[in-house]
Amino acid sequence: MKHQATFTKDLAKKQLNVTRNYDAPVDKVWKAWTVSDILDQWWGPKPWKAETKSLEFKPGGRWHYAMVGPNGERHWSLVEFRSIDPQRSFRTDVVFCDENGTTVDFGPAMHWYVEFSATPAGTRVDVTLTFDKEADLRKIVEMGFEGGLNMGLNQLDEVLEEMLVV
Amino acid sequence: MRRDIFQAIADPTRRSILILLATQAMTPNAIAEYFDTTRQAVSKHIQILVECEAINQHPSGREIYYHFNPTKMKEIDQWLEQLRKQWEDRLNQLDKLLKEL
Numbered sequence A: 001m002k003h004q005a006t007f008t009k010d011l012a013k014k015q016l017n018v019t020r021n022y023d024a025p026v027d028k029v030w031k032a033w034t035v036s037d038i039l040d041q042w043w044g045p046k047p048w049k050a051e052t053k054s055l056e057f058k059p060g061g062r063w064h065y066a067m068v069g070p071n072g073e074r075h076w077s078l079v080e081f082r083s084i085d086p087q088r089s090f091r092t093d094v095v096f097c098d099e100n101g102t103t104v105d106f107g108p109a110m111h112w113y114v115e116f117s118a119t120p121a122g123t124r125v126d127v128t129l130t131f132d133k134e135a136d137l138r139k140i141v142e143m144g145f146e147g148g149l150n151m152g153l154n155q156l157d158e159v160l161e162e163m164l165v166v
Numbered sequence B: 001m002r003r004d005i006f007q008a009i010a011d012p013t014r015r016s017i018l019i020l021l022a023t024q025a026m027t028p029n030a031i032a033e034y035f036d037t038t039r040q041a042v043s044k045h046i047q048i049l050v051e052c053e054a055i056n057q058h059p060s061g062r063e064i065y066y067h068f069n070p071t072k073m074k075e076i077d078q079w080l081e082q083l084r085k086q087w088e089d090r091l092n093q094l095d096k097l098l099k100e101l
Helices: A026-034 A036-042 A134-145 A153-164 B005-009 B012-023 B028-032 B039-051 B070-100
Strands: A006-010 A015-022 A049-055 A062-068 A074-085 A089-097 A110-118 A123-131 B055-060 B063-068
Touching: A006 B070, A015 B070, A026 A036, A026 A110, A026 A123, A026 B070, A036 A049, A036 A062, A036 B070, A123 A134, A123 B070, A134 B070, B005 B012, B005 B039, B005 B070, B012 B028, B012 B039, B012 B055, B012 B063, B028 B039, B028 B063, B039 B055, B039 B063
Parallel strands: none
Antiparallel strands: A006 A015, A015 A123, A049 A062, A062 A074, A074 A089, A089 A110, A110 A123, B055 B063
């Protein structure tokens, strides 16, 4: 079955909601969101690739990763886990940083609230993204998406299949 | 301080002013007539909207007219659209991967 993500935005609240269904059980989807080896395989929108430096999935823990571009350029992010309700939800602050994890801007640029619910077919994931400032929104988009706009979803499928053949 | 477009739309009065100006350019006095608050309070909101570049001011004779600036709002919408695509890609990739795990 083909699923599509649905989006709702609320400009006044500086919020974007993303919902998507998966045909996999909650424990599997949860794992894909919280284990670095798996995250690195799907997180980067092509041609960018996510590369985890460290991940400590616990309240107060951090995911330090880079978005690596086609020319080897790196944009670093630090995701801090504020709260975790295992197999149900987690909440984070996202800040920009350098390769040592030193933050480069003051304060978090974005927050995610990610919820997982069991459905008859598998799992529904609801992501609520909130950002603090116009400048942050720009940077978030640039960081993960430079050059990525022209990449068609079909190409994406091919590349993924290659990546998954171990 | 540098203003942010989100400050423009965070306040209900400012949202109402934007809706008014989206249909026609208006003078500050004409805008103020739509609100129960003081003229001074409305002026302050107008000032913030100008600083956020959500509206522009154009003098016409002895009056100043305020115009809605759709470019600025569209810009934000484009950023959000790109963010939306980014997440769509990401979540589609996850779907593919889950089938293989």
